[in-house]
Amino acid sequence: MINNLHSRRGFLKGTVLATGGLVLAVQLPRMGRATGPASSSEEAAFTPNAFVKIDESGITLIMPHTEVGQGIYTSSAMLMAEELELRLDQLKVEAAPPDLSKYMDPILYDQATGGSTSTRSDWMRLRQAAATARIMLVGAAAARWRVDPAQCRVHEGTIYHDASNQSSTYYDIAAEAAKLPVPADVPLKDPSQFKVIGTRAKRLDTPGKVNGSVVYGMDIRVPGMKYATLAISPVTGGRFTKMDEAAARAVKGVLDIVTADNAAIAVIGEHMWAAKQGLDALNIEWDAGENGAVTVDTIVAKMDQVSQQPGVVIRDENKAVDVIANAPTKLSAIYRSPFLSHSPMEPLNCTLHIQNDRAEVWVGTQVPVRTQKAVADITGLPVEKVTVNNQLMGGAFGRRLDVDTIELAAKLLKDIRYPVKLVWTREQDMTHDYYRPYYYDRVAAGLDKDGRLIGRTHRVTGSSIFARWAPAAFKNGIDPDAVDCASETPYDEEAVFADYVRDEPAGVNTSWWRGVGASHNLFVVESFVDEMATATKQDPLEFRRKMLTKNPRALAVLNLAAEKAGWGQALPPGRGKGISLQVAFGSYLAHILEIEITDEKEVRLLRSVIAVDCGVVINPDTVVAQMEGGVIFGLSSAMFNQVTFTDGAVDQTNFDTYRVLRINEAPKVEVYQIKSGEAPGGVGEAGTAAAAGALANAIFAATGKRIRSLPLAEALG
Amino acid sequence: MKTITINGKTHEVDVPDDMPLLWVLRDVLGMTGTKYGCGIAQCGACTVLIDDMAVRSCQTTMDMIDAQQITTIEGVGETENGRKVQTAWLEKEVVQCGYCQSGQIMSATALLNTNAKPTDSDIDEAMAGNICRCGTYVRIRDAIHTAAA
Numbered sequence: 001m002i003n004n005l006h007s008r009r010g011f012l013k014g015t016v017l018a019t020g021g022l023v024l025a026v027q028l029p030r031m032g033r034a035t036g037p038a039s040s041s042e043e044a045a046f047t048p049n050a051f052v053k054i055d056e057s058g059i060t061l062i063m064p065h066t067e068v069g070q071g072i073y074t075s076s077a078m079l080m081a082e083e084l085e086l087r088l089d090q091l092k093v094e095a096a097p098p099d100l101s102k103y104m105d106p107i108l109y110d111q112a113t114g115g116s117t118s119t120r121s122d123w124m125r126l127r128q129a130a131a132t133a134r135i136m137l138v139g140a141a142a143a144r145w146r147v148d149p150a151q152c153r154v155h156e157g158t159i160y161h162d163a164s165n166q167s168s169t170y171y172d173i174a175a176e177a178a179k180l181p182v183p184a185d186v187p188l189k190d191p192s193q194f195k196v197i198g199t200r201a202k203r204l205d206t207p208g209k210v211n212g213s214v215v216y217g218m219d220i221r222v223p224g225m226k227y228a229t230l231a232i233s234p235v236t237g238g239r240f241t242k243m244d245e246a247a248a249r250a251v252k253g254v255l256d257i258v259t260a261d262n263a264a265i266a267v268i269g270e271h272m273w274a275a276k277q278g279l280d281a282l283n284i285e286w287d288a289g290e291n292g293a294v295t296v297d298t299i300v301a302k303m304d305q306v307s308q309q310p311g312v313v314i315r316d317e318n319k320a321v322d323v324i325a326n327a328p329t330k331l332s333a334i335y336r337s338p339f340l341s342h343s344p345m346e347p348l349n350c351t352l353h354i355q356n357d358r359a360e361v362w363v364g365t366q367v368p369v370r371t372q373k374a375v376a377d378i379t380g381l382p383v384e385k386v387t388v389n390n391q392l393m394g395g396a397f398g399r400r401l402d403v404d405t406i407e408l409a410a411k412l413l414k415d416i417r418y419p420v421k422l423v424w425t426r427e428q429d430m431t432h433d434y435y436r437p438y439y440y441d442r443v444a445a446g447l448d449k450d451g452r453l454i455g456r457t458h459r460v461t462g463s464s465i466f467a468r469w470a471p472a473a474f475k476n477g478i479d480p481d482a483v484d485c486a487s488e489t490p491y492d493e494e495a496v497f498a499d500y501v502r503d504e505p506a507g508v509n510t511s512w513w514r515g516v517g518a519s520h521n522l523f524v525v526e527s528f529v530d531e532m533a534t535a536t537k538q539d540p541l542e543f544r545r546k547m548l549t550k551n552p553r554a555l556a557v558l559n560l561a562a563e564k565a566g567w568g569q570a571l572p573p574g575r576g577k578g579i580s581l582q583v584a585f586g587s588y589l590a591h592i593l594e595i596e597i598t599d600e601k602e603v604r605l606l607r608s609v610i611a612v613d614c615g616v617v618i619n620p621d622t623v624v625a626q627m628e629g630g631v632i633f634g635l636s637s638a639m640f641n642q643v644t645f646t647d648g649a650v651d652q653t654n655f656d657t658y659r660v661l662r663i664n665e666a667p668k669v670e671v672y673q674i675k676s677g678e679a680p681g682g683v684g685e686a687g688t689a690a691a692a693g694a695l696a697n698a699i700f701a702a703t704g705k706r707i708r709s710l711p712l713a714e715a716l717g
Numbered sequence: 718m719k720t721i722t723i724n725g726k727t728h729e730v731d732v733p734d735d736m737p738l739l740w741v742l743r744d745v746l747g748m749t750g751t752k753y754g755c756g757i758a759q760c761g762a763c764t765v766l767i768d769d770m771a772v773r774s775c776q777t778t779m780d781m782i783d784a785q786q787i788t789t790i791e792g793v794g795e796t797e798n799g800r801k802v803q804t805a806w807l808e809k810e811v812v813q814c815g816y817c818q819s820g821q822i823m824s825a826t827a828l829l830n831t832n833a834k835p836t837d838s839d840i841d842e843a844m845a846g847n848i849c850r851c852g853t854y855v856r857i858r859d860a861i862h863t864a865a866a
Contacts, residue, residue: 028785069812069813069814069816069851070813071813082773100842122794202807202810203810204764205812205815206806206807206812206815207807209812209818210803210806210807210812210815210818210822211750211790211791211794211803212748212749212751212789212790212791212819213750213791214749214815215749216750216816217751218753218816219743219749221747221749227744252733270744271736271740271744271745272743272744272753273732273737273740273742273744287853305769343850344814344850345752345754345760345762345814345816345817345848345849345850345851346752346754346814346816346817347753347754392814392815393814393815394752394815394816394817395814395816395851396814397850423753425756426754426755426756426757427756453862523849621810625810625813625853625856627854628852628853628855628856629813629851629853630852631852632852632853632854632855633850633851636852646798654755654757654759655755655757655759655760655848656757656759660845660848660850661852661854662845662846662847662848662854663840663842663844663845663847663849663854663857663858664841664845665841666854666855668853668855669855690818
């Protein structure tokens, strides 16, 4: 460490690499929402983050967030290229190692990628890190040439002093730059000067994804590596009682059989086929244990019961219950949202090489620090002896925010001293997911004689992911995610009562799923808003518009979507359009979906029109891609998906029983963006959260049938 | 020992007759571009070409293969249609997580091998066996039209 100093903006330091390069670390103050997990670790707030590395291999952005397909490697590189005056192709991107002190997401308070926070978290800090580096590099060049830094200019990674006809690349001056004092208050470019931000940049990670050369966790190959696959008790808490080890060992290519907690067995072989054949030959018998009688019906019956009792109050303004009781028009309803599986295209996997004094793991994870700790805890090794090689992910949708799989891999392989790639079959993956929680919502509303919403109540019943995943964020019995977009809506509201009943389902693990709390609550709220319009004979668009007097950004996206979707135009019989409006993840989004009911009573998705205002846009094409993909992901589940249980075991085992929207079933998607100078909002989850409500409302428009339980296609039949 | 021809190159492999080509490619030959997604021919991630026809390598066992030419994602760019599809995929920025895209590209190439100007319904028919969880279908359709242009 050469220099450090404190400034209002934070603590900065430059570090000279052993190779003579410059690593610039920048620490910035906390940001985040008051309701988030933020308050959990005040003391961790002022430790440094290191993002820029310049050495003989080039200019590298050390990526604090992970690439799950959302395009963050490219968007973050664009932020850095902007302030370092680089072309995007001059930057390399490298996954950050596990290091909470440097790479903590300031909204999530973990080194984690989720909740559409990446751009919101990195928008300022990556630009500041890059601008600081540029100023130091220019300062070093100016000092070498004995000229005024203000007389130097930078173009594509080279510093020029035109008057003396001198120039230097960043690399040539990096070691000298690292010795300079770090500037305290770094000016960032004025947005009018942006050359990279806001352009349609080509993604950095895609060329290798079209020619088979990209390496996901599933594709890792380590010298001496063997292959394993596993069987986990079909029922949570169950145990194996009997297996035929001799038969498995007789399979050619089978090397070892390992177990964990009497609840999981892995067979290791020369290749996946040998391991799989060996596992089949084991013919395992299971004792289901205490959850052997669980079904979705038993879970939902309990939720119905507990949801009749008051929950923890989230919001209580102006006696909403009394207002509704006295309202000329009152309505109430129960909405149900099922357990959902993530089922990313890349099945779960983890490659581990455990040795006596160290361990190495190769895995695609959204939480590298938790991954390192999981392996350390199970093996008994110190964390610094566990190397995490984070890999590109073939999707995650929240599944790779948990490390249960990595813990299990470490338990199974802790006595094996050669590297093993452990692969979950699709069946094991789907039946041992940490599912999107089942939610049971009770809602009520009162409207006055002019059809104006005067009171609303909303009780969310469901498991708390925060209570398990980040207990510090689960304060006073409130899970901020479970009620996101239920307690607060974009609309003008005077009397609101919202409460939350925590109910943990027996034998089911629950976790984050794309769109998180908003994806479930927006289905409920936006469907119910349509019910209010219907009950008072108002157009769903006009009804919403009237309630947006204090929310111009929400009104603007709604108007834009309505115009582009041709709202109000006559439709042929059997067709309908449905609206969903949201303010979530810091972004404003309106979705209007047009559907058709076929003669066979099937839903055909025709056209999705999305208007989005997500503040400053880094890569407009990535926003479009996230909207297209997000809404299709959400519609897929809203149409078809639910995870159910029989005798404690999951009924859906593969894509034949967990139906995914296919190309012939996907709607056209049109995305319209509103230009904005506001701070960036998240986009990865937004489209998903906008799907189910628009679909339910479109089905109502087409059929007059109100569906309050997902999946919709099944409910319609 | 069995001899198979992949991307124009012959390989000798010593594996069971009932072993799916998928695992031979991935775990024996180290050609990991072909992906495991479901193992039951529901997702299409493992699609390869056998004599220009798209097949699911998870369901193609070694005893089903004789002297045919196998083409995988690693080699499809050497064919005219494969190269056009890969180029269109990049031009349209189809890819998100990318895990299904090897299979999508192989299915799209097989489509163009038999149909130089596919319509939307031709695309639906040829591509409906390939799942994309990221939902890149809008762009896949667009890119196939571009590749065929």
